[in-house]
Amino acid sequence: MLSAGLVGCPLFKGVAKPDLEPLLGCLGLRLQTYKKGEAIWHAGDSVREIGIVSSGCVHVLKLDAWGNSNIIAEIEAGGLFGEAVVFSISGEIPNSVVACEDTEVGFFSFMRLLTTCPSSCAFHSLAIRNMIVAFARKNMMLEEKMEHITKRSTREKLLSYLSSQSRQKQSRKFDISFDRQELADYLSVDRSALSLAMSKLKDEGIILYRKNHFVLLGDANG
Amino acid sequence: MLSAGLVGCPLFKGVAKPDLEPLLGCLGLRLQTYKKGEAIWHAGDSVREIGIVSSGCVHVLKLDAWGNSNIIAEIEAGGLFGEAVVFSISGEIPNSVVACEDTEVGFFSFMRLLTTCPSSCAFHSLAIRNMIVAFARKNMMLEEKMEHITKRSTREKLLSYLSSQSRQKQSRKFDISFDRQELADYLSVDRSALSLAMSKLKDEGIILYRKNHFVLLGDANG
DNA sequence: CAATATCAGTTGGATTTGCAACGGATGTGA
DNA sequence: TCACATCCGTTGCAAATCCAACTGATATTG
Numbered sequence: 001m002l003s004a005g006l007v008g009c010p011l012f013k014g015v016a017k018p019d020l021e022p023l024l025g026c027l028g029l030r031l032q033t034y035k036k037g038e039a040i041w042h043a044g045d046s047v048r049e050i051g052i053v054s055s056g057c058v059h060v061l062k063l064d065a066w067g068n069s070n071i072i073a074e075i076e077a078g079g080l081f082g083e084a085v086v087f088s089i090s091g092e093i094p095n096s097v098v099a100c101e102d103t104e105v106g107f108f109s110f111m112r113l114l115t116t117c118p119s120s121c122a123f124h125s126l127a128i129r130n131m132i133v134a135f136a137r138k139n140m141m142l143e144e145k146m147e148h149i150t151k152r153s154t155r156e157k158l159l160s161y162l163s164s165q166s167r168q169k170q171s172r173k174f175d176i177s178f179d180r181q182e183l184a185d186y187l188s189v190d191r192s193a194l195s196l197a198m199s200k201l202k203d204e205g206i207i208l209y210r211k212n213h214f215v216l217l218g219d220a221n222g
Numbered sequence: 223m224l225s226a227g228l229v230g231c232p233l234f235k236g237v238a239k240p241d242l243e244p245l246l247g248c249l250g251l252r253l254q255t256y257k258k259g260e261a262i263w264h265a266g267d268s269v270r271e272i273g274i275v276s277s278g279c280v281h282v283l284k285l286d287a288w289g290n291s292n293i294i295a296e297i298e299a300g301g302l303f304g305e306a307v308v309f310s311i312s313g314e315i316p317n318s319v320v321a322c323e324d325t326e327v328g329f330f331s332f333m334r335l336l337t338t339c340p341s342s343c344a345f346h347s348l349a350i351r352n353m354i355v356a357f358a359r360k361n362m363m364l365e366e367k368m369e370h371i372t373k374r375s376t377r378e379k380l381l382s383y384l385s386s387q388s389r390q391k392q393s394r395k396f397d398i399s400f401d402r403q404e405l406a407d408y409l410s411v412d413r414s415a416l417s418l419a420m421s422k423l424k425d426e427g428i429i430l431y432r433k434n435h436f437v438l439l440g441d442a443n444g
Numbered sequence: 445c446a447a448t449a450t451c452a453g454t455t456g457g458a459t460t461t462g463c464a465a466c467g468g469a470t471g472t473g474a
Numbered sequence: 475t476c477a478c479a480t481c482c483g484t485t486g487c488a489a490a491t492c493c494a495a496c497t498g499a500t501a502t503t504g
Contacts, residue, residue, distance in 0.1 A: 065385035065394065065438050087358035094389060114351045128350060129336045135357035136309035142364040149371050150410045163287035167316060172287065180452060188372045190492050195453050216287045402482060412462045417483050
């Protein structure tokens with residue numbers, strides 16, 4: 001029985017529905033159900049399998065050394081968890097994973113994923129490729145955000161972000177998708193401080209903006 | 223002719239020297255030399271190949287919208303560049319890459335990497351696996367750092383870092399590898415502000431430390 | 445159209461940060 | 475042992491940040 005979560009999983013992107021079942025068999029996927037609130041993994045567990053949320057929803061939690069907990073991610077049907085950990089040296093997960101509602105999870109061995117099957121499952125290499133693409137994309141997003149956030153001042157963080165957006169949109173005029181509060185959260189700064197920095201940059205003739213539309217001024221403008 | 227850079231490349235970890243040459247042929251690796259200062263890629267180029275520094279050294283540069291340049295990474299023999307980009311949607315690199323000395327670079331198509339060869343090159347799947355492992359590891363490192371840096375205050379950044387170290391070392395007592403300046407750089411804060419936060423935490427009885435040895439105090443201590 | 449909600453810019457005050465400088469502790473080499 | 479360098483905690487101060495609150499502008503809804 002194929003759940004919608006498995007069909008929509010980005011790991012299987014490009015795999016037609018009828019082809020999915022053999023691929024799952026090839027990966028040795030095993031399904032398991034959890035009650036709401038039940039722990040799937042505890043932080044520190046040694047994990048050798050990748051999890052896919054087949055139906056329901058799980059939370060990835062971080063507990064600090066003083067017992068404070070913090071929700072890192074909410075992963076819904078189709079989402080993966082533990083995908084990075086299984087490839088790491090220790091295999092120990094730094095976070096706990098709990099079902100936040102009644103949930104069905106699929107597990108499979110990453111070794112099975114990496115080893116192309118002798119029966120030459122046509123979509124196996126596609127799954128590998130999807131996995132690499134997912135990692136690479138996440139990597140680039142993280143690196144981009146890191147570059148903004150490591151700047152010391154709100155002003156520099158903002159300029160770094162706008163510069164990056166301009167590069168991506170290939171124009172000195174562009175719209176952004178964040179509202180002010182979201183942008184502040186993304187850059188890890190206070191909203192009012194962000195507004196202030198924006199106003200100042202406008203006064204100084206470095207940028208123009210109106211709502212979510214921005215124009216970067218400079219030597220050559222546009 | 224196999225350069226030391228290619229032999230030591232993490233992509234080929236686990237591949238014995240005599241087995242490397244056929245693998246390189248299988249990947250379709252082509253070598254190219256660049257003079258010091260010569261550009262290998264310009265930001266915005268559409269890139270479909272992964273680069274390996276065979277000998278010499280390259281710099282990955284970021285140019286912002288106002289023309290300021292910034293060295294993102296220095297990649298020496300054995301290092302990869304463009305590895306994330308080729309898997310992205312657009313394939314456009316956000317950074318420029320220039321040779322910072324006379325340099326030989328190998329290029330290969332990521333499609334050739336992903337597609338296991340019909341001649342069943344034994345080490346091909348190992349290269350794929352190495353690539354996934356490299357991505358996954360980088361991912362986890364980035365995520366960990368992100369978690370510290372997104373905290374608003376120096377104090378919280380420090381606690382987040384120490385908590386994470388304690389978890390990794392599986393003890394409330396542990397040594398860290400950074401000196402103060404390096405830790406400050408890692409957390410993107412000022413060294414003296416870091417020292418101040420540390421002193422305050424010590425005064426409040428939350429942590430103990432001496433040089434690079436730390437002890438986290440709390441409900442249960444150790 | 446009026447009532448309401450949301451978003452964004454501004455302001456003021458308490459706090460924190462970055463920066464520069466100083467001084468003590470420790471280590472190193474001649 | 476002395477001179478020198480490095481590392482680290484501390485301090486003073488200017489500047490930036492956070493937080494809370496207020497205001498005006500712009501939807502949204504009944």
